[in-house]
Amino acid sequence: MNYYNPEIECADRETLRKIQSERLVKIVHKCYENVPLYKKRFDEIGLKPEDIHGIEDITKLPFTTKTDLRDTYPFGLFAVPRTELARIHASSGTTGKQTVVGYTKQDLKVWATCAARSIVGVGGTKDDFVHVSYGYGLFTGGLGLHYGAEELGATAIPVSSGNTARQVQILQDYGSDILCCTPSYAMYIGETVRDKGIDPKSLRLRAGIFGAEPWTEEMRREIERLLDIKAYDIYGLSEIAGPGVSCECKEQNGMHINEDFFYPEVIDPVTGEPLPDGEYGELVFTCIGKEALPLIRYRTRDICALNHEKCACGRTTVRMCKPRGRTDDMLIIRGINVFPSQIESVLLDLGMDPNYQLIVDRQNNLDTLEVQVEMNESMFSDTVRNLEAVKKQIASALQSTLNIVAKIRLLEPKSIQRSEGKAKRVIDKRSL
Amino acid sequence: MQIQQLSVFIENKPGRLAEITEVLAEAGVDIRAISVADTSDFGILRVIVDRPKEAVLALREHGMTVSLTNVLAVGIPDDKGAFAKVIRILANAGIDVEYVYAFVSRDKGKAYVIIRTDKSARAAEVLTEKGIELLTGEALYNM
Numbered sequence: 001m002n003y004y005n006p007e008i009e010c011a012d013r014e015t016l017r018k019i020q021s022e023r024l025v026k027i028v029h030k031c032y033e034n035v036p037l038y039k040k041r042f043d044e045i046g047l048k049p050e051d052i053h054g055i056e057d058i059t060k061l062p063f064t065t066k067t068d069l070r071d072t073y074p075f076g077l078f079a080v081p082r083t084e085l086a087r088i089h090a091s092s093g094t095t096g097k098q099t100v101v102g103y104t105k106q107d108l109k110v111w112a113t114c115a116a117r118s119i120v121g122v123g124g125t126k127d128d129f130v131h132v133s134y135g136y137g138l139f140t141g142g143l144g145l146h147y148g149a150e151e152l153g154a155t156a157i158p159v160s161s162g163n164t165a166r167q168v169q170i171l172q173d174y175g176s177d178i179l180c181c182t183p184s185y186a187m188y189i190g191e192t193v194r195d196k197g198i199d200p201k202s203l204r205l206r207a208g209i210f211g212a213e214p215w216t217e218e219m220r221r222e223i224e225r226l227l228d229i230k231a232y233d234i235y236g237l238s239e240i241a242g243p244g245v246s247c248e249c250k251e252q253n254g255m256h257i258n259e260d261f262f263y264p265e266v267i268d269p270v271t272g273e274p275l276p277d278g279e280y281g282e283l284v285f286t287c288i289g290k291e292a293l294p295l296i297r298y299r300t301r302d303i304c305a306l307n308h309e310k311c312a313c314g315r316t317t318v319r320m321c322k323p324r325g326r327t328d329d330m331l332i333i334r335g336i337n338v339f340p341s342q343i344e345s346v347l348l349d350l351g352m353d354p355n356y357q358l359i360v361d362r363q364n365n366l367d368t369l370e371v372q373v374e375m376n377e378s379m380f381s382d383t384v385r386n387l388e389a390v391k392k393q394i395a396s397a398l399q400s401t402l403n404i405v406a407k408i409r410l411l412e413p414k415s416i417q418r419s420e421g422k423a424k425r426v427i428d429k430r431s432l
Numbered sequence: 433m434q435i436q437q438l439s440v441f442i443e444n445k446p447g448r449l450a451e452i453t454e455v456l457a458e459a460g461v462d463i464r465a466i467s468v469a470d471t472s473d474f475g476i477l478r479v480i481v482d483r484p485k486e487a488v489l490a491l492r493e494h495g496m497t498v499s500l501t502n503v504l505a506v507g508i509p510d511d512k513g514a515f516a517k518v519i520r521i522l523a524n525a526g527i528d529v530e531y532v533y534a535f536v537s538r539d540k541g542k543a544y545v546i547i548r549t550d551k552s553a554r555a556a557e558v559l560t561e562k563g564i565e566l567l568t569g570e571a572l573y574n575m
Binding site for chain 1: 443
């Protein structure tokens with residue numbers, strides 16, 4: 001089996017646009033009639049639901065933000081009465097008040113279908129054991145992949161997260177075929193497998209579906225090596241559905257968005273104008289296939305680019321790249337948009353540790369960027385000449401790949417302050 | 433003939449040099465020769481000690497970036513032109529000198545110079561051929 005819903009996943013653009021148009025018109029009416037905030041927003045700009053004739057009119061619609069969800073906490077944006085809800089999930093609330101999302105029975109079916117498409121996309125079949133090590137609970141990770149596996153007719157193993165020794169035992173004894181968890185947990189499971197002296201080739205495991213946190217290509221290669229599997233990236237957010245909004249296929253070249261349910265746009269985060277394929281901007285989704293929480297033009301704050309070219313796997317659905325960072329992290333230095341993650345990948349490409357800090361300042365009305373990099377023994381040398389060459393190498397790599405001029409400062413190891421294991425990456429001294 | 437020199441990365445911050453040398457003192461390591469190369473934002477401390485291995489361990493334990501480099505310790509008689517003669521031998525052999533620093537010993541009439549070249553083994557050969565005195569590690573560490 002190559003595709004779960006080939007009639008959608010390999011449909012021509014015309015067919016997809018027709019489905020998207022019909023569904024958009026429907027949810028715009030539903031939102032206007034059932035969600036007071038949307039009625040207010042439409043009325044404010046003099047927009048009537050009848051003004052939306054198809055997907056090409058989407059840019060006429062106002063955006064929805066995370067703040068809107070928080071301001072209407074917990075259920076203010078729901079478009080169905082609470083008796084229609086089949087399930088509730090919530091975000092962790094680490095960046096503020098938690099956001100609550102709801103699903104009707106039909107919404108759960110849509111989400112499970114998307115997760116099933118994802119599993120099939122990475123080569124899964126109904127005969128596979130899908131080992132789910134995402135946390136189960138209000139977090140969407142665990143139940144999302146779980147119901148995707150069941151929808152497909154595969155076998156779900158609801159291990160949930162934690163107890164790594166038992167995870168490894170189950171991989172060995174049950175013969176899990178596909179592992180689903182966060183990439184950092186996959187690394188940890190992989191290291192545990194190796195520490196126990198288990199040859200990963202002796203495991204049945206052949207693929208992993210990892211998401212819910214940012215990870216790099218280097219991490220992918222390391223997980224693939226540790227567990228001797230293929231590692232695939234999955235994307236989702238609870239506001240839109242959960243894991244399965246998009247997922248990589250076996251080509252590992254962008255995540256196919258289930259655009260018959262979640263219509264994507266990439267916009268300039270400052271002006272709100274739509275951007276063409278290949279240009280990086282903020283990813284925006286409209287939940288055209290959902291009943292309980294049909295968010296319109298929801299700003300994800302993820303920075304991403306889209307690609308509408310047909311994929312070598314045969315799918316025609318639009319692909320998104322791995323998010324490059326968050327709009328919250330975006331720095332504008334002398335008019336150039338820079339994300340800390342881009343600087344991180346430059347350092348990684350040079351074979352350096354990603355221990356860095358960015359100091360942004362303004363001198364004589366000009367923005368300045370200092371990239372501080374922690375020294376390690378492989379970069380170190382007893383001669384000034386070689387250390388100056390390291391600085392120059394970093395500066396010219398930043399200039400050629402990101403077009404930014406930065407001063408490089410080498411720091412002693414561990415001198416960048418870490419809090420809860422995470423380093424603070426950006427210090428912006430500009431008083432803008 | 434090769435001497436092991438420790439190089440330590442230091443940020444230009446007040447008190448940093450004191451902290452590093454205190455680590456060596458606590459580890460009971462004796463410094464034989466010392467030099468600091470400095471730039472606007474970092475420095476490289478170069479030291480010759482009596483027990484290089486212990487010194488490296490102690491510094492690493494304190495989270496410092498350390499490397500070991502082969503250098504030569506050349507005995508220079510107290511005559512005019514003696515140092516120039518040594519450097520000329522290296523130049524004629526096509527060996528680049530990266531840096532040099534001197535230290536004194538209790539022996540009267542003799543100074544010692546630490547020389548870091550791009551080809552340390554070859555440098556030791558040509559200098560020995562020309563009758564220049566090179567200190568062995570052992571002799572230097574026990575000085």
